[in-house]
Amino acid sequence: MTGIIDYGLGNLFSLEKALKRNHSPYLISSLPAELQTCDRFILAGVGHFEFGVQQLHEKNLFAFIQQQVNDGKFLLGICLGMQLVCSASEEGHVAGLNLVPVNVERLKVQPPAKIPHIGWNSVYDSASNPLFNGIGETEKFYFTHSYGVLNASGYGAGTTDYGNVAFYSAIRKENVFGVQFHPEKSFDQGLTVLKNFCGL
Amino acid sequence: MAIKKRIIPCLDIKDGRTVKGVNFCDLRDAGDPVELAKKYIEEGADELVFLDIAATEEKRKTRASLVRKIAAEINIPFTVGGGINSLADVSAVIQSGADKVSLNSSAVRNPYLISEIAGQYGNQCVVVAIDTKYVNNEWCVFVGGGKIPTGLMALDWAKKVVELGAGEILLTSMNNDGTRSGFALDITRQISEAVGVPVIASGGAGSKEHFRDVFQQTKASGGLAAGIFHYGEISIQDVKNYLKTQNILVR
Numbered sequence: 001m002t003g004i005i006d007y008g009l010g011n012l013f014s015l016e017k018a019l020k021r022n023h024s025p026y027l028i029s030s031l032p033a034e035l036q037t038c039d040r041f042i043l044a045g046v047g048h049f050e051f052g053v054q055q056l057h058e059k060n061l062f063a064f065i066q067q068q069v070n071d072g073k074f075l076l077g078i079c080l081g082m083q084l085v086c087s088a089s090e091e092g093h094v095a096g097l098n099l100v101p102v103n104v105e106r107l108k109v110q111p112p113a114k115i116p117h118i119g120w121n122s123v124y125d126s127a128s129n130p131l132f133n134g135i136g137e138t139e140k141f142y143f144t145h146s147y148g149v150l151n152a153s154g155y156g157a158g159t160t161d162y163g164n165v166a167f168y169s170a171i172r173k174e175n176v177f178g179v180q181f182h183p184e185k186s187f188d189q190g191l192t193v194l195k196n197f198c199g200l
Numbered sequence: 201m202a203i204k205k206r207i208i209p210c211l212d213i214k215d216g217r218t219v220k221g222v223n224f225c226d227l228r229d230a231g232d233p234v235e236l237a238k239k240y241i242e243e244g245a246d247e248l249v250f251l252d253i254a255a256t257e258e259k260r261k262t263r264a265s266l267v268r269k270i271a272a273e274i275n276i277p278f279t280v281g282g283g284i285n286s287l288a289d290v291s292a293v294i295q296s297g298a299d300k301v302s303l304n305s306s307a308v309r310n311p312y313l314i315s316e317i318a319g320q321y322g323n324q325c326v327v328v329a330i331d332t333k334y335v336n337n338e339w340c341v342f343v344g345g346g347k348i349p350t351g352l353m354a355l356d357w358a359k360k361v362v363e364l365g366a367g368e369i370l371l372t373s374m375n376n377d378g379t380r381s382g383f384a385l386d387i388t389r390q391i392s393e394a395v396g397v398p399v400i401a402s403g404g405a406g407s408k409e410h411f412r413d414v415f416q417q418t419k420a421s422g423g424l425a426a427g428i429f430h431y432g433e434i435s436i437q438d439v440k441n442y443l444k445t446q447n448i449l450v451r
Contacts, residue, residue, distance in 0.1 A: 014275070014297050017275070046294065046299065046321050046324070047325070048320060048322050114398045116324040116368070116397065117203065118367070118421070120204045120206070120246055120451040140204065140451045142277055143203075144324040145322075146324060161202070163202070184275065186275070188275075190275065
């Protein structure tokens with residue numbers, strides 16, 4: 001059972017629909033007592049890093065997520081969720097979950113590239129990432145973000161080029177995965193990423 | 201490989217139906233929005249924009265239930281606009297499955313709303329739609345479905361909304377809207393060169409060449425159209441196949 005962590009910032013409806021399409025069992029909750037029955041979790045979200053961290057603390061989910069990961073359960077962070085599993089972000093003055101010890105920085109692109117990075121783009125160097133099983137490098141994924149992981153200290157699990165910048169569009173440390181794009185908004189190839197995660 | 205230019209069908213919604221007008225008037229029925237949304241995804245749409253055009257006019261809130269119905273059928277990104285006046289409205293449409301909100305009249309009335317939404321949901325969540333009309337040699341901003349002049353100039357307002365936290369600008373030329381005469385290249389060029397966020401060109405698309413022109417002659421990140429796609433005159437796939445032959449990157 002996959003637990004979709006509801007901390008008040010996600011577009012959880014789309015994620016829910018995606019898991020439904022994949023026939024992956026899930027539950028959505030903001031309550032640690034309910035979520036702890038799950039064997040894996042998805043932390044999605046649209047929003048501001050600092051606000052996201054505050055919400056996790058407010059709903060008593062911050063320490064809960066850290067504990068569940070320490071217990072060996074799988075976690076997938078999507079978009080802001082991927083950033084929240086990192087140590088810190090330039091977007092706020094609060095500590096992240098620190099499950100993957102890397103920092104999130106603002107994408108510093110030169111014109112004509114625009115920020116936010118919004119649209120469909122490729123993911124490379126993902127061959128060793130089990131979430132990309134069965135997905136060719138010509139497939140595109142939907143991104144919408146202004147911040148990203150520029151130095152992955154060995155935890156990179158997929159890269160994307162945008163303008164003059166290359167960033168890590170996927171990271172992994174043991175049982176913790178992160179993707180910067182939105183699999184739930186990335187057509188069939190996005191559903192495959194979610195299916196792969198739910199099948200780990 | 202760089203990011204791809206986006207082709208974005210827009211569904212203008214009134215009373216639960218898709219409608220399309222000319223120069224913002226003379227609305228015609230263009231079909232069931234859910235069916236249209238599904239068709240566009242199959243054809244390769246990169247995103248959908250859903251504007252509840254009656255919402256502002258009649259002071260109604262965006263219909264969360266319709267948003268939910270559309271979102272249930274689609275697995276590509278989705279922007280919702282029309283009657284978004286508060287953080288509570290934003291929360292309602294995001295929870296219903298939208299990825300971004302589009303502000304228009306409410307941003308002019310209360311520019312701080314842009315910053316408020318960006319602060320909570322991130323810049324990438326806030327699209328500011330600018331409806332502009334060429335009047336006395338100037339591109340002026342109109343609100344209220346194009347009925348109310350604001351005294352703002354489009355270029356100044358575009359820079360201002362980006363400063364306030366808008367992550368994207370949806371620029372519609374009222375002069376071109378529904379005319380099939382092509383996008384307003386001059387104002388699209390000016391704004392897309394002046395701001396650091398993506399600009400989506402809207403209003404006037406009548407052929408695949410119009411998309412080529414806007415991508416070759418301006419820095420627009422996407423092209424939005426409604427009428428030509430709704431009535432099946434040209435498919436999104438036709439446009440994309442053509443753009444590929446013109447060396448314009450598309451998905």
